[in-house]
Amino acid sequence: xxxxxxxxxxxxxxxxxxxxxxxxxxxxxxxxxxxxxxxxxxxxxxxxxxxxxxxxxxxxxxxxxxxxxxxxxxxxxxxxxxxxxxxxxxxxxxxxxxxxxxxxxxxxxxxxxxxxxxxxxxxxxxxxxxxxxxxxxxxxxxxxxxxxxxxxxxxxxxxxxxxxxxxxxxxxxxxxxxxxxxxxxxxxxxxxxxxxxxxxxxxxxxxxxxxxxxxxxxxxxxxxxxxxxxxxxxxxxxxxxxxxxxxxxxxxxxxxxxxxxxxxxxxxxxxxxxxxxxxxxxxxxxxxxxxxxxxxxxxxxxxxxxxxxxxxxxxxxxxxxxxxx
Numbered sequence: 001x002x003x004x005x006x007x008x009x010x011x012x013x014x015x016x017x018x019x020x021x022x023x024x025x026x027x028x029x030x031x032x033x034x035x036x037x038x039x040x041x042x043x044x045x046x047x048x049x050x051x052x053x054x055x056x057x058x059x060x061x062x063x064x065x066x067x068x069x070x071x072x073x074x075x076x077x078x079x080x081x082x083x084x085x086x087x088x089x090x091x092x093x094x095x096x097x098x099x100x101x102x103x104x105x106x107x108x109x110x111x112x113x114x115x116x117x118x119x120x121x122x123x124x125x126x127x128x129x130x131x132x133x134x135x136x137x138x139x140x141x142x143x144x145x146x147x148x149x150x151x152x153x154x155x156x157x158x159x160x161x162x163x164x165x166x167x168x169x170x171x172x173x174x175x176x177x178x179x180x181x182x183x184x185x186x187x188x189x190x191x192x193x194x195x196x197x198x199x200x201x202x203x204x205x206x207x208x209x210x211x212x213x214x215x216x217x218x219x220x221x222x223x224x225x226x227x228x229x230x231x232x233x234x235x236x237x238x239x240x241x242x243x244x245x246x247x248x249x250x251x252x253x254x255x256x257x258x259x260x261x262x263x264x265x266x267x268x269x270x271x272x273x274x275x276x277x278x279x280x281x282x283x284x285x286x287x288x289x290x291x292x293x294x295x296x297x298x299x300x301x302x303x304x305x306x307x308x309x310x311x312x313x314x315x316x317x318x319x320x321x322x323x324x325x
Contacts, residue, residue, distance in 0.1 A: 043072070106158060
């Protein structure tokens with residue numbers, strides 16, 4: 001496993017190929033790669049590389065590498081002797097990070113939230129998705145993002161469940177919020193991601209995902225399901241559609257419309273809370289080692305992130321704590 005590699009280790013293992021580039025140097029060509037498994041990522045380099053080797057490698061596939069772990073800029077790098085496509089059997093969970101929670105436990109919690117919804121029209125709509133075996137299996141496994149947040153197996157399920165818990169608590173504080181409508185929005189707002197994202201040896205956008213985007217895919221899927229439910233209230237359909245279309249908050253952030261209802265405003269803010277906190281927690285876990293007072297520059301958010309010394313030896317809460325009722 002990547003997390004167990006130490007300087008000087010002989011490497012003879014299979015990893016996911018996350019990126020690959022052929023570059024020139026003073027003596028010819030070198031192949032720079034990023035490799036990964038469920039425990040982390042590591043860079044590798046093949047010196048004096050035949051350019052034909054690069055043409056045989058594609059990001060997202062599983063490769064077999066042979067080499068030695070060395071030090072480069074105070075980090076581990078594998079000096080490769082060989083790299084080639086792996087032809088053995090694999091379990092994709094070995095190569096992509098996984099949620100810290102049990103998929104089955106999270107699904108149980110999510111279905112309990114669905115069962116607590118009282119509006120029969122909303123229940124019928126949700127059942128059309130979450131009672132469907134093919135949809136459910138995809139929803140349980142797909143990540144919620146490619147690079148920034150919830151980039152792991154079970155990411156969409158965890159993201160949705162955390163949002164359900166936050167949103168449900170907020171409805172107790174803000175009684176004018178329609179609980180059933182808000183929870184419906186939480187459950188459906190990102191369902192387009194099961195078609196937008198694909199998982200091979202890495203997480204990437206599907207062709208459909210690049211062409212349509214998860215908001216458009218999810219909106220049309222929900223509207224199509226509503227059309228099949230006799231007597232579904234037209235105004236309720238519009239409000240549910242609005243939750244999906246507006247959940248990213250601003251047009252410049254990808255929302256076709258801005259939030260115009262109380263439930264839509266809360267949905268957007270809850271989505272932001274969980275997605276951003278998850279992303280920053282990932283940075284903390286990766287970089288907040290002893291001696292690092294600040295993170296490296298986070299280009300996507302145009303800032304450094306302050307650690308101080310408060311994250312040293314911080315223990316992660318148990319699964320039970322994180323999934324409390």
